[in-house]
Amino acid sequence: MNRYPLEIFWSAEDAGFIAEAPDLPGCSAWGKTETAAARAAQRAISAWIEAAQGAKREIPEPSTLAPLANYSGRFVVRVPRSLHAQLARHARQEGISLNQYVLHRLSAGG
Incomplete structure (x- = not known):
């Protein structure tokens, strides 16, 4: 394999x-x-x-993926103030936190 x-x-x-x-x-x-x-x-x-x-082309070495344990599940993203405000408004309309709303949008693919 x-x-x-x-x-x-x-x-x-x-x-x-x-x-x-x-x-x-x-x-x-x-x-x-x-x-x-x-x-x-x-x-x-x-x-x-x-x-x-x-064809005598170079064959790349297989990349390695870091184990899931290496990821905390937390990262910081800087966004324009207008986008931050828009996301916060949508979260408030849905009655959920901004973090929950962004997680939902990321999970849904947009």
Whole structure:
């Protein structure tokens, strides 16, 4: 098995899961399930490496992801005052804290 990290996501357009190896440009695979996509991605990674070797291109080392324990769940973002005010107003209208509102918006993708 290759040690390259994968990003796996659902694609409505493809009606299946896409697994991408971000370290290897253009290397991705499709599967009906996340597991199938991950297995197909392993084959795609092998093919990508084989093609790169044949073309005498450089093959990047697999990146490593920091363990979840390395993240506190807290970060600071500076925003324009107008955006801060707008977010605070929306949070107040929803009857929740600004932190809860921003978390909800981030989780929802916008």
